[in-house]
Each structure stands twice: as C-alpha cells, then as structure tokens.
Amino acid sequence: MLILLPPSEGKTPASGGAAVDLSALSFPTLEIARKQVMESLAEVSGRDDALEALGVGASLAHDVERNRRLHAEPAAPAHRVYSGVLYEALGYASLTAAQRRKADASIVVVSALWGAVGFSDLVPAYRLSMSTALPGLGRLASFWKPLLTEALADRASEGLVVDCRSSTYAAAYAPPVSRTVTVDALTERNGKRTVVSHFAKHHRGEFVRHLLTRKGRMPGTPQALLTAARERWNAELHEGTGKKPPSLVLVLEG
Template sequence: MLVLLPPSEGKAAPGRGAPLRLDSLSLPGLAGARAAVLDELVELCAADEEKAREVLGLSEGLRGEVAKNAELRTAGTRPSGEIYTGVLYDALDLASLDTAAKKRAAKALLVFSGLWGAVRVTDRIPSYRCSMGVKLPGLGALGTYWRAPMADVMPEAAGNGLVLDLRSAAYASAWKPKGEVAERTATVRVLHAPTRKVVSHFNKATKGRIVRALLTSGAAPASPAVLVDVLRDLQYTVEVEKPAKAGQPWSLDVLVDEVH
C-alpha cells in the first residue's frame, strides 16, 4: 500500500540535525529536479525579499519565511514526518505510533511537495515554504514542472498494491496515476453526512485518522475493493463510485456525522 499525502502549509521549527543532503532523499530519480527548484528558490529568497514574498504568496506576517528559504542549504534537518504539522498530521500523530506502525508508515507514506516533489516521512529535510501552487520565475508553475519527473518515478514507487490518494487538488496535479496503476488507486473525500459537503478542517482530520487506523491495524489492502471492506471494518461509513471505464481510479466518500 502506498498512501499519497499533501504537505502542510505550516512547518515545525528547523531541526538541529545535519544540513540537507539531496542524495539521501527517497526517490533518487527526482534529484536533478529537486536541485533545480532548490537552487532557484534559494537564489530568489536571498536576492529580493519583496519579490520572493510575492512569488510565494506570503503575507507580511510570514516575511520571515523568505529568510528561512534563503538558508535551506545550511539549515538543520528533521524527518519530514516531524516537519509537517497541521490538522491532518496532528490527527495522524506519527510520533505516538508503536514501532510496528512506524515501520509501516516509513514504507507506505509519501508526502508530495512543491520543493521536493515527494518525500518519505523518514527523509530528513529543513523547514521551508514553497507550495505546489507557486510559479517560480524561471521554472514556472511547480504543479506543471513536476509532472515529467514524477511520471518517471511514481509507477515504480507505486509498486503492485493499492495507491490511496489523499492529496489536495494542487498536489494531485503533479502526478495522476494512469493505466493499471490508476485501476488500483482510490481517492477519498470526507463528507459531513447531514449536508453532504466537504468541510476543510474535519476533512483533513478524518484523513489523518484513517491513515492512522490503517497503520495501527496492520491492514494492507491490495485493491480499492479490499480497502472499502477494511474501512467498513474500522467503523467508517463508505460510499463507492467505481470507475466508469478501465484506467480510472475508484472514488470513495467517507461520511462523518460530527464535525470535529
């Protein structure tokens, strides 16, 4: 099972570990693309704070993020599972998982990123600010930029089992499963059952809880159909929209009564 996650906009404080080593990150086929984004981001943030703030879409209160980006090559690192914070990651609560579940998380979770393309939760990275929606002056829109590199590495990363896609739209634009990989991919929406609407906060929180439940249960569904059974066994209410034709992912709606 491979679980695709969005990152969080907010990040934890920089780590005290050794500086970034691009060659140590998972998915080494992305190394060249990562280096190109890193080079442009660092140069932009070091040269012109106002322009960098505009490009990155940062408010006045987030001005300090520009200086942080300028020092990405020398900043301390932490596992990305500690760097990413926010609602989904609070609900997932990687730090409190038992040893077996942490091992499953290290293998199963892949976090998409405007700067790194995608990283495992064990990959050591510095705290940064660069969403997939950013359009860098040189490389252009990152959602578009990452499509070719991700298309090269993701089929192998997906392996032969289930791909559970929990990414938001901006990050999903960087790689769309195709062919037989798409057929064993499931996307998930979380809906407030009484209104049938997506509510951002509890959508993220529920996705975090779902991933945590899968990791702690030891479940390893090999297909979307088996995932539906597993989620129902875990007491989730799931509605299924099977693909209309071959080469398309399954769409699952998880219905939640309480918004919390």
Template sequence: MLLLLPPSETKVQGGTGRSLLLGALSFPELTRVRSRVLSALAELSADPEAAARALKLGPKGLGEIAVNRAVRRSATVPAIDRYTGVLYDALDAATLSTSARAFAAEHLVIQSALFGPVGALDPIPGYRLSHSTSLPGVRLTQTWAGPAGAALSAAGGLVVDLRSEGYAALGPLGEPSHSVYVRVVSVDGDGRRRALNHFNKKTKGLFARALVESGVVLESVDELTAWSEGAGFVLTPGAEPGEWDLLVPEAASAPATGAR
C-alpha cells in the same frame, strides 16, 4: 502499497538532523528535478520583495524568506514530523509506535512542492513553498508532473491517494484500477453529499493514522474497502472512475453549538 498525503503550509522549524542530502531522499531518480527547484527557490529568495509577493507573505511571515535561503544548510527532521496543521495533528506522528513508524517509512509518502514525493521518514529541512507558487524559470506542475508521476506509478501495488487536487497535479498517477483517489464528504439524512474543508483534513489524518497503525498492506480496492469498514470508516465509489468518497456524517462535521 503507497499512502499519499499532501504537505501543509505550517511546519515545525529547526531540527536535530544533519543538513539536507538530496541523495538520502526516497525516489532518488528525482534528484535532478529537486536540485532544479531548489535553485529556483534560492534565486527567488535573493529578492525579498519578489519572494514576499510570490509566497504571499504578510509582515509577520517575512522570516520565511530567510528559512528558504538556508534550506540547503539547515537542520532536518523526518518529513512526517516536519509538517503541522489539522491533518498532521490528527495523524499525530509523535505518538505512533515504533512499528507504525516503520510501516510509514515503507508505505507513506508526502507530496512536497519543493522535494516532490518524499518518504515519511526522509530527513527534510523547514521551507516555505506551495504547489501554486511561481518560481523563476520553473512552473511547478509542469516540472514535477512527469517525473514524480512516473516515480509514484513505478512503485507498483495499490496507491491510496489522500492528496488535495493541487498536490495531486504535481504527481498524477496512472490507471485508476491501481489507485484510489479519496475525497472526504459529509452526507445528510437525505443522502446529499458535500465537500468539507477542516473535517476533510482531520478525517484524512485519522484515516492515515488508522492505516499506518494497522500495519496491513492492502493489495486491491476490495481489500481497502473491507479494511475501511472494519476500521470504522465508510468508503464508497465517487462520481468518477478511481474516485472514492470517505463519508463523514453531517452531524459529526458540524461545529459545536455556541463554539467560539
């Protein structure tokens, strides 16, 4: 079983681990592609003006270019601890038990634009790159889709895909019967559903945390839906084959009255 998460634009900087070692990352068959994307990022970072445009950086974000220049030699931390933001705040990896982190190491994968799919405890440095960034000579979707999709599909077992569409395109999966693409939607009293943004990320983080903490290896969609119900989540078939809706009551997703 694999649980796939998107990365986040915001990340913890620094680290205590040794510098990047591509061979230490999960899915070693992707090492050549990783090296190619890293080289393209280094080429982009050599031109600060071009890098600022490509990465959509404002004046306060220009330091990210230096972070990218140092990506091969800077310190690392486990991937699950590198990312921050709404989803990862809800996942709250720092408070997971030792057994939950061990389960995550086996079953949780994060889809990076720079490194492709990486394991939860893979040591990675800080960087700035999104799935939509244009790199010199590299189109990320075309570069990653075939190799990363093949690597993920070859892992076998059920795949629970919580990635956003942009990151799912970097590693498309095979038969829907072996994967579940989860969308978070709110539902009102009349049963109408709508996509969410902030609560999409938060709910995915809570769902991922619950699954990692459970330590249960799910082998089928039926087992996933049964587990979800027992864990307090509502998972129902979506509009397309292989898509499932993770429902959030509309009242729970509405901002508090008078919130600032």
C-alpha cells in the same frame, strides 16, 4: 501499499542537526530537479516582492527568509517537519515501532520543493506551494509531473495507491487509475450532504492512522479498503471513470 500525502502548509523547523543531503533522499533521480527548485526558490525569496511571488503574508516573512539558506538549515524526518492538521491526526509519534515502520515503508509526501520524499527522509522546513511559478521552471505542478510519473512508477506498481492529497498536489502526479483510490469526506445532516473542506485533512489523517494501526494486512483492493474504512466510519466507494480513479468517501454525521 503506497499512501500519498500532501505536505502541510505549516512546518516545524528542526532544532538542530545536519543539513539536508539531497543524495540521501528517496527517489534519487529527482536530485538534479530538487537542486534547481532550491536555487530558484532561494533567488525568489531574496527579492523585494518575495512575499507576493510566493503568495504569503507578512507574518511568514521569517519562513521566506529561511528559504534562502535551505542548503544549510538543519533537517529532520519529514513526518516531524510536516506538522499540520493531517499530520496531527495521523499521530506518528504515538505509533508503535512496528506501526512506524509500516508508515515509513508506505507513505510518500508529494512536495513542491522535493517532488516526493519518503516519510523518514530528513528535510528542512521551507515555504513553497505547488501552485507557485518559479523563474526558469514555471508552475511547479507542471514542472514535477513528468519527473514524478517516472520516479514513482515502481512504487505505484507495488499495490494499491491510497491518494489523500489535495487537488493542488494531485496536479503534480497522477498515479495509475486502475490501482488508485482517492479519499474524501462528506458531512450528512438531515439527509443533505456537504463537502468537508478544511477538516477533510483531519479525517484523512485519521484514516491513514487507522490503516497503520488496524490488525491484519494492508488492503490490496478498493473493496478491501472500503471494508477497512467501515470498521470505523460510515463509508462508500464511488466508482471512477476511465480517467478518474474510484473515491472512498467517509460520510460523517453533521
């Protein structure tokens, strides 16, 4: 199984340790592109209009300043650096050793800076969104899309792809429709359903944790994924189209 996650907006900097080694990251064919993004990001982050260019407020000026020295910043495992709502719900630190190995083997984070990284890859904290356009590279989703299609081809062919990304990061890579299921959440109250927005990240994190901690094999088909989801949630599997994969919907009580 391949589980695709978005990065978190908030990131926890490593307290110490060696800097990132680009040659040691997963998907080594992306190394040159990663250097290009790092260099362009460092240049933009040193400009007078850096905050505006990166779409962030003054409270994140320190994060933007860090972008200028990512080659020297200490690195930590991706599952520790990414520390937002989804990752809190996933709770990597509280998994057993066997469950952590399963997470490391199955989870890939699609990133504006790295393209894609494994869950245990060592990376520094940074500030960059996939919707950003960088000098010489353009919109990062467009920049990464052909590169990720090639780099992830083998991983995406190994089994079911469970796509827990937001639309911003989904734009950078489209896994094979025939092998993919997206994960969404809806709230139902008095027969009326509404889309869960911010808290969808939390529920996706809980769902990934359930896949990692439940007994038995990882689901290999959309129907098996639905069966796994129904062990804990009221869930539905919505059919896809020729261009859109099926969607697993967690239906939550309002």
